[in-house]
Amino acid sequence: MKRFLSSMIDGRGFDIGLVSLPLAFLLTLSGLPLLYNIVMSFQEVDMFSLGSFWRPFVGLKNYRDLFAQPETWPILANTATFVIASIAGQFLVGFGLALFFWTNFPGASWLRGLFLVSWVMPGLVVGAIWNWILSGDFGVLNFILRESGLIAGNIFWRSDPGFSLWAVIIANIWLGTSFNMILMSVGLSAIPRDLYEASELDGANVWQRFWTITLPMMRSSIGAIIALGLIFTLQQFDLFAAITSGGPNNASNVTQYWAWDLSFRQYDFAKGATISVIMIVFVMVASVVYVRSTRHEVRG
Amino acid sequence: MNTVSRDRLMLVIAIVLAGIYLFPLYWMYITTIKSGSEMFATPPTFWPTNPQWQIFGDVWQSRNMGRYIWNSLVIACGAVIVITVLGVGCAYVLARYRNIWVDIGLFLILMLQVLPASLMVTPIFVGFSQIGLLNYPRLAVILAIAAKSMPFFVVLVRATFMSVPQELEEAALVDGNSRVGAFFNIILPLARNGILVSAILIFMQAFGEFVYSKSMIQAVELQPASVGLNSFMGPNTNEWNNIMAYAAIYVTPILAIFVLLQRRIVSGLTSGALK
Numbered sequence: 001m002k003r004f005l006s007s008m009i010d011g012r013g014f015d016i017g018l019v020s021l022p023l024a025f026l027l028t029l030s031g032l033p034l035l036y037n038i039v040m041s042f043q044e045v046d047m048f049s050l051g052s053f054w055r056p057f058v059g060l061k062n063y064r065d066l067f068a069q070p071e072t073w074p075i076l077a078n079t080a081t082f083v084i085a086s087i088a089g090q091f092l093v094g095f096g097l098a099l100f101f102w103t104n105f106p107g108a109s110w111l112r113g114l115f116l117v118s119w120v121m122p123g124l125v126v127g128a129i130w131n132w133i134l135s136g137d138f139g140v141l142n143f144i145l146r147e148s149g150l151i152a153g154n155i156f157w158r159s160d161p162g163f164s165l166w167a168v169i170i171a172n173i174w175l176g177t178s179f180n181m182i183l184m185s186v187g188l189s190a191i192p193r194d195l196y197e198a199s200e201l202d203g204a205n206v207w208q209r210f211w212t213i214t215l216p217m218m219r220s221s222i223g224a225i226i227a228l229g230l231i232f233t234l235q236q237f238d239l240f241a242a243i244t245s246g247g248p249n250n251a252s253n254v255t256q257y258w259a260w261d262l263s264f265r266q267y268d269f270a271k272g273a274t275i276s277v278i279m280i281v282f283v284m285v286a287s288v289v290y291v292r293s294t295r296h297e298v299r300g
Numbered sequence: 301m302n303t304v305s306r307d308r309l310m311l312v313i314a315i316v317l318a319g320i321y322l323f324p325l326y327w328m329y330i331t332t333i334k335s336g337s338e339m340f341a342t343p344p345t346f347w348p349t350n351p352q353w354q355i356f357g358d359v360w361q362s363r364n365m366g367r368y369i370w371n372s373l374v375i376a377c378g379a380v381i382v383i384t385v386l387g388v389g390c391a392y393v394l395a396r397y398r399n400i401w402v403d404i405g406l407f408l409i410l411m412l413q414v415l416p417a418s419l420m421v422t423p424i425f426v427g428f429s430q431i432g433l434l435n436y437p438r439l440a441v442i443l444a445i446a447a448k449s450m451p452f453f454v455v456l457v458r459a460t461f462m463s464v465p466q467e468l469e470e471a472a473l474v475d476g477n478s479r480v481g482a483f484f485n486i487i488l489p490l491a492r493n494g495i496l497v498s499a500i501l502i503f504m505q506a507f508g509e510f511v512y513s514k515s516m517i518q519a520v521e522l523q524p525a526s527v528g529l530n531s532f533m534g535p536n537t538n539e540w541n542n543i544m545a546y547a548a549i550y551v552t553p554i555l556a557i558f559v560l561l562q563r564r565i566v567s568g569l570t571s572g573a574l575k
Contacts, residue, residue, distance in 0.1 A: 018392060034529035035456065052430075106307055111318050121555075128529060143342070182569065235416040
C-alpha cells in the first residue's frame with residue numbers, strides 16, 4: 001500500500017493515474033455507446049424493449065429494411081451533395097481569404113481573427129439568422145439578388161425542393177469558411193519566404209509562384225483541411241434543425257439529421273442506430289486520413 | 301504605388317470583406333430593433349427608421365429567457381468543470397512522453413473526437429435511459445458533452461504543455477519536489493493561460509450545444525437557450541424581430557468574450573488544431 005501511494009505521488013503511478021481516469025471516462029461515454037450502437041443495429045428495438053438489454057436479434061434485417069426504403073438513396077445522394085458542395089465552397093473561399101490576408105498589411109491578423117466569430121456562435125443562432133436572410137418573400141438575400149439582376153423572381157429557398165438543400169449549404173459554407181481560412185493561414189505562414197524571393201529573382205510571376213511554390217508546399221495542410229472539412233460537415237446538425245428540418249419531403253434531408261429524426265421523431269431507434277453505424281464508418285475513414293496527414297505534427 | 305498607400309488599400313479591401321462576411325450578424329441586430337411593419341418592408345431598410353429598444357426586455361420576459369440562459373450556463377459550466385478536471389492531467393501526460401503508448405492514446409482520442417453528436421445520441425440516449433440517468437437530464441447532457449468535447453480540449457492543452465520546457469520540471473524534481481508538487485507548483489501555473497483559453501473555447505461550444513439537450517431534456521424548465529430558440533422558431537413563424545432579439549441576447553455575451561480574447565483564442569486554436 002505504501003509503495004503504491006509513493007508511486008502515485010512520485011513515480012509512474014502519477015502519470016498512469018492522470019491518464020487512465022480520463023481515458024476510462026472517454027471509453028465509457030464514447031467507446032461503449034459506439035459498440036452499443038452496432039449491437040442495436042442488429043436488434044429489434046421498439047418502445048417496449050427500450051428498457052432492457054436483451055432484445056431479439058434480427059441479423060441484417062435493419063440494414064435490408066433501410067435500403068428498401070424509397071427515401072434512403074435520395075438522402076445518401078443529398079449527403080454527398082451537401083458534403084462536396086460545402087467543402088468545396090469553404091475551401092475555395094477560405095483559401096482565397098487566407099491568401100489575401102497573407103499579404104500582411106497592418107491590422108491583417110486582427111481582422112482575420114474577427115472572421116472566426118462565425119465559428120464560436122451557437123449553430124442554432126447561425127441557423128436562425130440564415131433562416132431569416134433566406135426567407136422567400138422578405139429575405140434580404142432575395143432582395144440583393146433581385147436588385148443585382150441575378151434572379152427575376154423570388155427564390156423560396158426553404159420550401160422549394162430544388163433549393164432547400166442549397167439553403168443549408170450556403171449557411172454551412174458561411175459557418176465553415178472562417179475555420180478553413182485560419183487553418184490555411186497557419187499552413188501559409190509555414191512556407192519559407194526565401195523560396196519566393198529566389199523565384200522572383202528567376203523571373204516567375206505571381207501565377208507561376210502560386211502553382212509551383214504555394215500549392216505544392218501546402219499539400220499536407222490541404223489534405224488535413226479537407227479531411228477535417230469532411231468530419232465537420234458530417235457533424236453539421238444544428239443548421240438543418242434551424243433552417244429546413246430536412247424538408248420539404250426530405251429534399252434537404254441528410255443522413256446525420258435523418259438518423260436523429262428516425263430515433264427521436266419516429267422512435268425507430270434500431271434504424272437510427274443502423275444509419276449511424278454506416279455514417280460512422282465514413283467518418284472513421286476520414287479521420288484516419290486526417291490523423292495520417294498530420295502524423296508528423298502529432299508527434300511534435 | 302508606395303507601401304503606405306498599398307497598405308491603406310489592402311486595409312480598406314479587408315474591411316469591406318469582413319463587412320460582407322459579418323453582414324448576417326449586422327442583419328440580426330438590425331432586424332431586432334425594427335418594428336413589425338418595417339421588418340417586412342420592400343425594399344428592406346438597411347438602417348432602422350424607428351428603433352424599438354424595448355424589444356429586448358419584452359422578449360426576455362415573454363420567452364422566459366432568464367431560465368433558458370441559466371440552464372445553458374449550468375450545462376456549459378458543468379461540462380467545462382468535468383472536462384478541465386479530467387482533461388488537463390491527460391494532456392500533460394500525453395505531452396510529457398513520446399512512446400508507442402502515447403501514440404496509441406492520441407490516436408484513440410483523435411478518433412473519438414470525430415464522432416458526430418447526432419449519430420452518437422441514439423446509443424447514448426438508450427443507454428442513459430436504461431441506467432436511469434435521464435432522470436437527471438442536465439447531468440446526462442453534461443456528461444455527453446464532456447465526452448464529445450474532451451478530446452478537442454486535450455489536443456489544445458497538450459500543445460500548451462509541449463511549450464513548457466521540461467527542464468523546469470526536472471529542476472523542480474532535483475530541488476526535492478515530488479512529481480505531484482512539481483505538477484501543481486511549476487507546470488500548471490506555467491500552462492495556466494493555455495488551459496484557460498481552451499476552457500473558454502469549450503465553454504462557448506457547450507453554451508450553444510443543441511443535439512444532446514434537444515434529445516435528452518424533455519422538461520421545458522430544464523432546457524437550455526438553444527432548445528428554447530428552436531421551439532421559438534415554428535415552421536411558419538413571422539415574429540422575426542422577436543426571434544432575432546432572442547438570438548441577439550443569446551449570442552452577444554459569447555461575441556463579447558470572443559472579441560475581448562480574440563488574439564489568444566485564435567492563437568490557441570491554431571497551435572492545437574493542426575498539430
